[in-house]
Amino acid sequence: MTVLEDRIAMADVNTQRLDEWFERLERMPVPEGFRVEIVGGNVYMTPQRDTHWAIIFKLAMAVEARFGEDVKVFSDVRIDFPGHENGLCPDVAVLRASAEKDDEGHWRYEDVEFVFEVISEGTAANDYGPKKAAYATAEVPLYVIADPYQGRCYVYTDPKNGDYVTRTRVDFGDDIDLTGTVADLTVSTSNFPRDRSPLA
Numbered sequence: 001m002t003v004l005e006d007r008i009a010m011a012d013v014n015t016q017r018l019d020e021w022f023e024r025l026e027r028m029p030v031p032e033g034f035r036v037e038i039v040g041g042n043v044y045m046t047p048q049r050d051t052h053w054a055i056i057f058k059l060a061m062a063v064e065a066r067f068g069e070d071v072k073v074f075s076d077v078r079i080d081f082p083g084h085e086n087g088l089c090p091d092v093a094v095l096r097a098s099a100e101k102d103d104e105g106h107w108r109y110e111d112v113e114f115v116f117e118v119i120s121e122g123t124a125a126n127d128y129g130p131k132k133a134a135y136a137t138a139e140v141p142l143y144v145i146a147d148p149y150q151g152r153c154y155v156y157t158d159p160k161n162g163d164y165v166t167r168t169r170v171d172f173g174d175d176i177d178l179t180g181t182v183a184d185l186t187v188s189t190s191n192f193p194r195d196r197s198p199l200a
Helices: 001-027 050-067 123-127 130-137
Strands: 033-038 040-046 072-074 079-081 085-090 092-095 112-120 142-147 152-160 164-169 175-177 186-188
Touching: 001 152, 050 072, 050 092, 050 142, 050 186, 079 130, 085 130, 112 130, 123 130, 123 142, 130 142, 130 152, 130 164
Parallel strands: 112 142
Antiparallel strands: 033 040, 033 085, 072 092, 079 085, 092 112, 142 152, 152 164, 175 186
16 A cells, blocks of 8 residues: 555545544534534534634634635634544635535535634634644645734744644734735734633
């Protein structure tokens, strides 16, 4: 078996296991307003806070305003990423216009152009750690974190060897200038709400 065949076989095993996990989770009584994803083989269920949703909505609207109503922009939709059982549900994921689902009905990580994540109280470490590594390993060219606890965003570009080479900090109130990146847009953070819970 070649290295490529071995990687494809491993990806198939991970996808099958993730399919089983998500099927079980769909049968469970997950409370309304909770988001479920699998990061590194661990299941995370987090409540959707109003602050969190307000920022997601503003980001998705900025993407649609820039690229039009037909843009493939998703929120909390499962996309399997490289690594050990990463069935991630990005807060905002933008796929290339030509993206199509695979034979199992899943969107492919290879079609993800950029991702926005908004930090949640219970899963902040995932967004800054294993999810960032998964996006970089998948060579997603642009990853933006909005952190309402710190009142700032981090823009990650230039994925290389499972990490991002470049990190730019943007404080809430300043524009996120993504011109010159695959996103080619500017996002105002002037109306991004802050979260004053204990993480702040």
